[in-house]
Amino acid sequence: MADYNLEQLRILLVEDNEHMRTLIKEILRSFNIRNVKDVADGSEGLETMQSFAADVVICDWSMQPMDGLAFVEAVRHDKESTNPYVPVIMLTGHTEVEKVMEARDSGITEFLAKPVSPRGLYERLCMVIEKPRQFIKTKSYMGPDRRRMKPTPATNQGRRHGDNENSEEDDTPPPTE
Numbered sequence: 001m002a003d004y005n006l007e008q009l010r011i012l013l014v015e016d017n018e019h020m021r022t023l024i025k026e027i028l029r030s031f032n033i034r035n036v037k038d039v040a041d042g043s044e045g046l047e048t049m050q051s052f053a054a055d056v057v058i059c060d061w062s063m064q065p066m067d068g069l070a071f072v073e074a075v076r077h078d079k080e081s082t083n084p085y086v087p088v089i090m091l092t093g094h095t096e097v098e099k100v101m102e103a104r105d106s107g108i109t110e111f112l113a114k115p116v117s118p119r120g121l122y123e124r125l126c127m128v129i130e131k132p133r134q135f136i137k138t139k140s141y142m143g144p145d146r147r148r149m150k151p152t153p154a155t156n157q158g159r160r161h162g163d164n165e166n167s168e169e170d171d172t173p174p175p176t177e
Helices: 018-030 042-049 068-077 097-106 118-130
Strands: 010-014 035-039 056-060 088-092 110-113 135-137 142-144
Touching: 010 018, 010 042, 018 035, 018 118, 035 042, 042 056, 042 068, 056 068, 056 118, 068 088, 068 097, 068 142, 088 097, 088 118, 097 110, 110 118
Parallel strands: 010 035, 010 056, 056 088, 088 110
Antiparallel strands: 135 142
């Protein structure tokens, strides 16, 4: 991972716990990030996005009255959203596989489990910078491509054609006479 100069980054922090907001802001300051707006819930976050052009949003999951998932949904789908493509790093203590998948399916860019460490936050910020993910927009999903595949050599065996990944069948068409 590169050592980035993050001074110009604009961060919107959406977190209801004042102590956690203070901790995250101090971690961001240690990265020389000074342009941080912090709010206590998703509805305030949406309102702040109207006047603050965030480069990255760091958002807690469990908040009231608007939680992190509802916030991400509004950022990605609402016609009033000023930046539906902004990277969103979801913070949460919910690390069960189902919860991670639910957050991913809501359109987050990165996931960070609490307790938060400076290294973990820096790694997520670097992921957003180093490996920006293409956005997908369908009837049921708007957000970064959810697939995280390691590059593999191309083969003629394609799962997209209904083949089992481990199948021995070739998906090339039969010869014509």
